[in-house]
Amino acid sequence: MRQVTIALSKGRLTKYSVDLFKKCGIECEGLTADTRKLIIESKNSDYRFLLVKPSDVPTYVEYGIADVGIAGKDTIMESKTSVYEMLDLGFGKCSVCIAGFEQSAKKNITANSLRVATKYPNIAKEYFMEKENIEIIKLNGSVELAPLLGLSDVILDIVETGITLKENGLIILERVCDVSARVIVNRVSLKIKLYEINELLLKIKQVIKEEEEQA
């Protein structure tokens, strides 16, 4: 069997991903949610795991450095990479939303486009493309701050529980799409490591099915 390299997101999805591969029966002692290692090999060397920044998972997969990756749908959409999106894992569920004040402040006449603060400029661009002209303000965190301080009119961000929004006096104005963790596969790997990857996908599918039945 040829080794399959799997890129995992460090952060929100790490714990779920680690559990998933345990349930798939892959023996890999080093693979824990709090590991500091960046490359971890399974006991029989069938699999190799990479722990990378969430937004980098699609990149590793697109370039074929990793054959398979686990990443949030939001990250995949934002990355605009060309990979196969093969399975919905059902965990890491949340939605991409437009949020802002319930009653929008009186807009300045000289403000000609809606200012959208976001970590996801590509998603924002695509979503508003057919709707209206926007000015994208790219932020890297605490996006909720932007409308509070007048840096933007609204935000586009992922919303899990909505608590952060609520605590900052913001509400969801529009739901862009629902997102969850996905399995992505490199286009060439799927052909060349056909057997190995199909086997892995089957195992994952089985786990998802069992989980669904339990729930």
Place this chain on the structure above:
Amino acid sequence: MSISIKKNIPNGVQDYAPLECKNKRSVEESLRKNFELWGYNEVQTPAFEYYDVFAHGIGSYRQEKLIKFIDSDGRILALRPDLTLPIARLVTSTHKDLTFPLRFFYIDDAFGFDNPSARDQRQFTQAGIELIGESSPYADAEVIAMAIESLQVAGLTHFTIDIGQVDYFKGLIEEANLTDKQGEQLRKGIDTKNMIDVENILSDSKIKGELKEKILELPFLYGGEEVLEKAKEFATNERSRRAVENVGKIYEALCSYGYERYLSIDFSMLQEIEYYTGMIFKGYVMELGSPLLGGGRYDSLLAEFGYSSPSTGFALSMKSILIALEKQSGFKENINIDVVVGHDEISSKEAFKFMQKHRSEGKRAASAMGTSCEEILVYAKKIGAKEVYYIKNNQIEAIK
């Protein structure tokens, strides 16, 4: 899935809806009137020219900043990135027929990528003046005075004009015998008040003692009139000394004109020092994070086009003015209609006559396309009309 972008506009351009448009035109008109009162004449140059006008020498733009296209004969054309270069070209090619000093103004659109003075706009209206053929400090004072008056007639009340002099720095660099590269690094460090960089550059160079101290003080040479005294103390070389003297005269003149409260001095303002040759200035308001106008003396530019003449001027960003104006005091102009007139089938001629009468009195009169008086009143209210009439069987009746 194909995306329809028919409703959208590209980045960096905008529509001016009636209210913003009205206020933009009103500010432009006030500026135009004021420029004319100062003896300046308006010029218009083409929206695009040969790329060469903007591509080489002093004042030129980097290739990627210009919006270019190809002429039918294969030559490269570019949309004008500012109005000063076209005017320099115009003056150079027609100078034999002109009477100097020239006083020109313009209110027109310019185009380009990443224009820092116009935020992220790629098409932006600029208003500005050029005073060509005068080298005295009073010419510079005139230009700054006009910049101040421009902001005043536009309706702004709170603003600051920051005056600098690039020759002061150039004198120190000469004195220090720095290479061009070191000089440029130092300029950047001082302009951005990056003290760590400035100190590193100085310790790498051979500059020692008093001169080093002076350069280290340069980033802090800003403030009120007292800065002039301090700068004079530091100026041991002829070039820097003359630069301080020059700013002193300009400052003094402006104070005597009554503009003191708007002024500040900054010898560490060091942008575009290739382009500017003497006094430079920028205008700021609290409401905006970037300057809304800028200008200075650019004595070497015209020579680039083949005719040498001392020049000074400024340009302001219309969009910045409008944003500042709306935030400072709100827009003055509205788009209300004064008189609304509705009529029945047979009274159209009477309605026309009636509206023309109002129009001749300078009132804005529009006909209402409603059938009932209720409909007309709703429409009239929405467009802010104070007088509403309905003409039935050629009888005029005021319904509001």
